[in-house]
Amino acid sequence: MLLVDDSITVRQTLALTLEKANYQVLQAKDGYEAIETLQRHTNINLVFCDIEMPRMNGFEFLKNRQQDSALANIPVVMLTSRSSDKHRMLAFKLGANAYITKPYLEHILLTTLVDVLEKNTGVVD
Template identity: 60%
Template sequence: NMNGFEFLGKRRADEALATIPVAMLTSRSNDKHRQLATQLGANHYFTKPYIAREFLGTIESLIQN
């Protein structure tokens, strides 16, 4: 078992997967977790509840780039 932050760290350490964009969706909304996600390489950080239109727009943008 691993949490999303551990998964992101391992993914960014793998050269084959490091450049694939990552958007995190979590219930952890404090600055400490947001900063950790940024340090680990998350491209975007969403907290619950989220606005579906914004979430989908971000995912579409990440896929296109």
């Protein structure tokens, strides 16, 4: 699993939540680093991605991911403070599989994760 957020605090908090639930977690601070990480680690089965990040934001990450056939099928859950329908609709149009707003409830996040993994792979790690 890959966590993409420019806030180290958000990444560390989310990583603790996921590791506590027995998921292996890698981290990236922006979309560029996320693309590089996905290309190097072919076993990543899901990405949590913020929208507002420097260098390459979450929407740009989704576009770049779609253009790479090796990455296009990796499910992405947007995890962002942007709660407007405009942002949500654009994320889904660009290929996001789910959209969660911050602050998030841990059980909602974990339920969404399981749902997305089941729908996209039929397997939950």
